[in-house]
Amino acid sequence: MSSRYNPAGHRSTLRVLSIFEALSATKSGLTMAEICRIVGAPKSSLFSILHTMADSDYVSYDETTGRYSIGLKTYLLGKAFDRESGGLSSFETAMRKVVASCGETCQLGVLDHGRVLYISRVDSPQHIRLSSEIGKTLPAHCTAIGKAILSRWDEESVRSLLPFPFEKTTGHAVKHIDDLMRQLEEVRRCGFAYDHQEMAEGVECIAVPIEKGGRLYGLSVSVPAYRFDTEAQNGVEHALSDARDQLERVS
Amino acid sequence: MSSRYNPAGHRSTLRVLSIFEALSATKSGLTMAEICRIVGAPKSSLFSILHTMADSDYVSYDETTGRYSIGLKTYLLGKAFDRESGGLSSFETAMRKVVASCGETCQLGVLDHGRVLYISRVDSPQHIRLSSEIGKTLPAHCTAIGKAILSRWDEESVRSLLPFPFEKTTGHAVKHIDDLMRQLEEVRRCGFAYDHQEMAEGVECIAVPIEKGGRLYGLSVSVPAYRFDTEAQNGVEHALSDARDQLERVS
DNA sequence: GAATAACGTTCGTATTTACGAACGTTATTC
DNA sequence: GAATAACGTTCGTAAATACGAACGTTATTC
Numbered sequence: 001m002s003s004r005y006n007p008a009g010h011r012s013t014l015r016v017l018s019i020f021e022a023l024s025a026t027k028s029g030l031t032m033a034e035i036c037r038i039v040g041a042p043k044s045s046l047f048s049i050l051h052t053m054a055d056s057d058y059v060s061y062d063e064t065t066g067r068y069s070i071g072l073k074t075y076l077l078g079k080a081f082d083r084e085s086g087g088l089s090s091f092e093t094a095m096r097k098v099v100a101s102c103g104e105t106c107q108l109g110v111l112d113h114g115r116v117l118y119i120s121r122v123d124s125p126q127h128i129r130l131s132s133e134i135g136k137t138l139p140a141h142c143t144a145i146g147k148a149i150l151s152r153w154d155e156e157s158v159r160s161l162l163p164f165p166f167e168k169t170t171g172h173a174v175k176h177i178d179d180l181m182r183q184l185e186e187v188r189r190c191g192f193a194y195d196h197q198e199m200a201e202g203v204e205c206i207a208v209p210i211e212k213g214g215r216l217y218g219l220s221v222s223v224p225a226y227r228f229d230t231e232a233q234n235g236v237e238h239a240l241s242d243a244r245d246q247l248e249r250v251s
Numbered sequence: 252m253s254s255r256y257n258p259a260g261h262r263s264t265l266r267v268l269s270i271f272e273a274l275s276a277t278k279s280g281l282t283m284a285e286i287c288r289i290v291g292a293p294k295s296s297l298f299s300i301l302h303t304m305a306d307s308d309y310v311s312y313d314e315t316t317g318r319y320s321i322g323l324k325t326y327l328l329g330k331a332f333d334r335e336s337g338g339l340s341s342f343e344t345a346m347r348k349v350v351a352s353c354g355e356t357c358q359l360g361v362l363d364h365g366r367v368l369y370i371s372r373v374d375s376p377q378h379i380r381l382s383s384e385i386g387k388t389l390p391a392h393c394t395a396i397g398k399a400i401l402s403r404w405d406e407e408s409v410r411s412l413l414p415f416p417f418e419k420t421t422g423h424a425v426k427h428i429d430d431l432m433r434q435l436e437e438v439r440r441c442g443f444a445y446d447h448q449e450m451a452e453g454v455e456c457i458a459v460p461i462e463k464g465g466r467l468y469g470l471s472v473s474v475p476a477y478r479f480d481t482e483a484q485n486g487v488e489h490a491l492s493d494a495r496d497q498l499e500r501v502s
Numbered sequence: 503g504a505a506t507a508a509c510g511t512t513c514g515t516a517t518t519t520a521c522g523a524a525c526g527t528t529a530t531t532c
Numbered sequence: 533g534a535a536t537a538a539c540g541t542t543c544g545t546a547a548a549t550a551c552g553a554a555c556g557t558t559a560t561t562c
């Protein structure tokens with residue numbers, strides 16, 4: 001929904017959120033000029049917003065470098081979410097267990113406006129890693145997490161909420177929504193969702209859907225194709241279903 | 252600093268932050284009317300702000316209950332802080348170790364506008380617990396964490412930044428800033444800051460200052476007075492200095 | 503079940519914010 | 533070291549938000 005005057009939403013609010021988003025995507029902070037470029041607003045406008053945010057400690061300002069970054073109080077907001085959602089940190093414990101068990105990268109995601117939003121990742125100890133980033137999104141139709149979550153939706157919702165035609169990725173991905181429906185049927189039957197190099201060449205993923213605190217999550221393991229065989233697949237599936245059982249039991 | 256027109260800061264921004272703060276202090280969400288009462292703004296004003304926040308997933312809206320709560324993306328902001336600050340989660344590992352070692356509640360705090368802001372807590376397994384809350388603040392002059400952090404400041408900053416006269420608490424607390432200065436001198440000498448039932452009757456606290464990622468933290472253990480003796484004190488001080496050594500080494 | 507109260511929502515105007523243009527100050531360039 | 537560029541800051545007016553008052557709808561009260 002949105003304001004009557006401004007169909008896109010409340011401008012000041014959108015700017016505050018954009019500033020948060022920009023700051024969260026940086027490593028060592030941003031200057032006001034950089035924030036203006038990213039947010040796409042004139043400095044005279046962001047000036048007072050930024051100062052108000054810094055005054056309140058939701059954003060911290062380093063006087064020596066002149067750079068803004070995420071503040072301590074924002075961290076506390078995240079912890080509040082954790083408390084209310086019944087402990088997302090329990091996911092991280094489970095994910096570390098998965099990585100310890102199968103030695104590959106484990107990721108957690110949800111669906112956000114029809115795309116997979118990556119929430120958390122525990123990296124494989126091996127050298128070859130994935131490039132996905134926390135806070136970034138990918139299409140749902142060609143990712144294991146996306147298909148895992150969609151398998152718990154009814155067909156009608158999938159058809160109406162998924163953007164079609166599908167975004168093009170590697171050529172291994174399904175092209176038509178009817179093909180996706182058949183895949184989702186298979187996920188419902190066997191409990192695992194697969195991404196056979198559909199999002200990125202050379203990357204195989206397996207995911208399970210997990211319901212916790214009234215929300216649907218997807219938990220996945222990604223394996224480079226060259227070390228993906230039946231044995232690896234069995235190991236991953238075992239680790240994932242253990243994690244799912246543990247997480248859904250506690251909640 | 253603040254806008255020329257509005258000496259208190261940018262109003263819309265303050266409201267967005269107040270909404271976040273209100274939502275983070277609740278367990279099962281708030282209705283729009285409740286938020287209006289807490290924030291102190293008319294519903295016609297918060298209407299569009301709240302809808303914009305909910306649209307962006309920084310706030311989530313439960314259609315069945317009509318309640319707003321902290322959203323998933325806000326959790327990601329907190330994780331971004333964690334990444335930038337060099338891992339606040341390393342504090343939590345250390346705190347769990349402290350609790351395992353001495354069996355009492357461990358807390359982490361920083362100074363925020365001259366008061367102690369509690370960031371994190373790991374509870375004692377025992378039945379009698381503290382009532383302090385994450386995200387809440389207490390005066391610095393009568394808390395162990397406050398004195399631990401202030402001991403790393405120079406005298407001039409303490410005198411100018413600490414609100415004086417001191418807020419009244421239990422009667423065991425220092426009343427004059429010169430007395431506090433003598434206590435801080437003692438903290439610098441022995442490395443530990445004490446709160447001998449100064450904040451709350453029956454609660455003894457010991458804290459150490461910890462510098463990490465360019466920021467000063469205070470790590471404390473709180474013990475009910477009836478089980479606080481020399482042996483307990485030695486155990487707590489041992490656990491705290493171990494934690495400090497571990498945390499400052501890694502950074 | 504009528505009356506009251508409380509909620510979320512919409513409207514129009516008073517008030518605040520937005521932002522181009524200008525400023526002084528500090529890096530960068532040549 | 534003069535000239536240029538980029539930064540953060542301030543100003544005045546154009547444009548957006550703010551909010552009392554109204555609306556219809558759903559709980560609560562009697």
